[in-house]
Amino acid sequence: MQHRGRHRRRKRGRALRAFLAGTALALTAAATMISASQATVADDPGALRPLATSAETDVLRLREHLEPQAALDRLASSMGRPVGVSAVLDSADRTLRTGADCTSAEQQALPVEPTATRAYCWDAADTRSWRAGAVTTSGDADDDGLWGQNRVILSAWSQGAHKPARVAFIDAGDLNRLTYSWVLLTVPVDGGRDYRALDSQVSGMVWYQDKLLVTAAEGLYVYDMDRVQRATVDSPAVGRVDGGWAAHGNGWVLPAVGTYRAPGVRPDYISLDRSTSPDSLVASDWVSKDDDRDVQLWRYDFSRTSDRTGLLDTDTAGYTRVDEAYETKVTGVGAVLSRDSEWYLGRASEERDGHGTLWRQDATGARAGRCGTDESSRCWSTEPESFSYWEATGELWSQSGRTLFALPLASVDRSSD
Template sequence: MKHRGRHRRRRRGRALRASLAGTALALTAAATLISTSQAAGSPTPGALSSITSPDELRRLQLRETLTDGTGLRTLTTKTGGAVDVEEVLRSANHTMRGEGDCFGAEKNSLPVEPVAARAYCWEPGDAVDDRWVPRSVTTSRNNQVIAAGWTHTGAGSDTPGGHPTRAGGPGVGAPDEEGLARVAFVDASDPANLKYRWVLLVVPTADGQDFEGLRSRLGGMAWYDDKLIVTARGPESRGRRDDSLYVFDLARFLRADVTDSEVIGKAGDGWSAHHYRYALPAIAAYSPPAGGGCDARDNDGVPCLGSLSLDRTSTPPTVVASERFRPGREEPARVWRYALDLTSDRTGLLTTTGRESSAVATEAYQTEATGVRGVLAHQGDWYVDQAAEKPDGHGTLWRQDEDGAQVAKCAETEADEKAGLRSYACWGRHTASLSYSPETGELWTLTDPIPERVLYAVKLKDVDGTLD
């Protein structure tokens, strides 16, 4: 997993470049100006720092809670039987716009260097809907399906507050929508014609007789085999949150036969998923030990879950997570990974140990990058998406390991190009989440603000080819 030979070659290469650079500086006082004032975050986060302390690693543990299998089967039967992702895609009823049909503001969110291999924009109604915000992206192994997670902001809700979104009977008013989570399942089998269908994420009740909406800000997603893993931000109490990972079975979508109702769950003689045709129930959850919660104020305690992605190149495959902080906090972030279980009846769940079925981090680091928006691990390298220093600026995509950090340099604007100014702010604007597709070698991400919502892919080899 460490690729030591490659690291030694990088060190020798860096030593040679340093020697040549020193010679050049000795010969002339002139040097190319790198505008660090325009770089996202600090000039460089340097090398990753390995976390090995047992106490620090213990803060990364998550306790597993499985949905009752009997209750889940009961619920599936009551709603008419399970539906798979193929059926969901066959009913796709929304069309994405190709890059040529994207608005200028949407295309302005694309990276400067490297350029996007392809880009898509959402149907106009979703592109400007301030009630829902895109937060995360992941792809199936063959890149035929893209899943994008969106969170309800609370705008337009009849009832403000942080209460669970529960089912209601006939005549019950609209439930509080804030924090509801939905996923756009995008049929990407034809790159020239992407279509998608919305699915509501739900949690079954303990007795299997009903379900309620999952209230979550989806900071990250990972798709392995037939499992979808998402990060869920819980309510805050005294500075702490109950963040969790939820796992969903992509072979077990539930049908909602009542599509003209705000209700979530049992609706009269039928089932409703807040106007959506399908609901996807959670089959497992992973959270900090009881009473612990996470702390988004600094990087000393239990970390709050930020982004999430899948690393297929590790053995076994792992999900990779990054730490999330409160807005405005400039803290170095922790990044770490959990192993996925490969046994037949637990494929796609996290590997657990002990009587409490705890998932432990198999590798953990601290990056000096601040404002981390997404993280991806691939063949021993860690790609860290750092938010822009300026509100309207481009972000920075670092490649880090235990030896150092590399990054692309570019002229962010035409004026910078004419002045010979280059910076590290080359990645997209307002990006959220990273996902790698091995079939096409593409690195996917999406952007969230109105009117700059775009879903795009960059070839990972192009990312690596621009790094200095």
């Protein structure tokens, strides 16, 4: 098990930056060309509109509820001593394919420009009937990019709105050979005597310090990365079964330790912003392209209290404070990132299998990434689901379908200058 004392911030930009620096992948022409039918430039959404009144921001507040310690201890006592991230990585028995081994269809999911400098593809058999969701990394967990001695990527997958969700714990120590193991997301029930699956899509996920925040239909679920439990029975069931504990065929279980919920709007997409003080969680809600309502963007501060590591800052009544909030006219936002007062918004294409658009927006205006000399702005990945900025390397990580990829955030900025 790892301990928080070993995750104090260190100087940025040391050996990890050099270790992770890579050359551009030689991807097929299918991933670098864009059809003439995609060449229409989207309308300029203009500047962000601040939400300044309490009536606008109060509905975005979340109420914190933490599981009773007795319930968590009861579950741990029944299942066995919890373990940490290293134990899961040590059990990794599956391997991601590198970009050169991805199929042409998988490469087509990558951004046209800027091109990915790292790309990996999932085994179709291992992910069949599962939908890719959010990505976060040990670069979120600690700004030196390490969790203990490990470089880690987490990739969430779900089977639908009312079906189980799981997370791949990926050992990224060797970026030429990523290995992983599956962990089922669960929720304690009956006072910690059992657990159920987190039956929800996972569109947002942030690993900060020792906590993992995950979006779900009811709000945000909180997981403790030092409370991973072993499943003891290989079964499609979930929870207590004859002979032990099952996890829908997975070897590991991560039970929730709390929730954040709001009666109004809930976060659909989230990411970490380390450019603020304190560090903050940024969020956006999902609005259909056919809806007249604008997408909302907002942020919550993380707590600085030593006994609340990884949790959001709350008032005495348990409510989060909305630090700032905006509305954007970028429709169909499917990924969000904020850094240095700029917001990066991933927008899916209106065409099936078409490339999306990556917008940079702030209080003064908006700029979209361009496809080189082409005037088209439809240059981003086909399914922009999630953004995670690995500060120690300057890389933006994301996922599009069965393709996991990374590229320098500076190249994103250059493409939209």
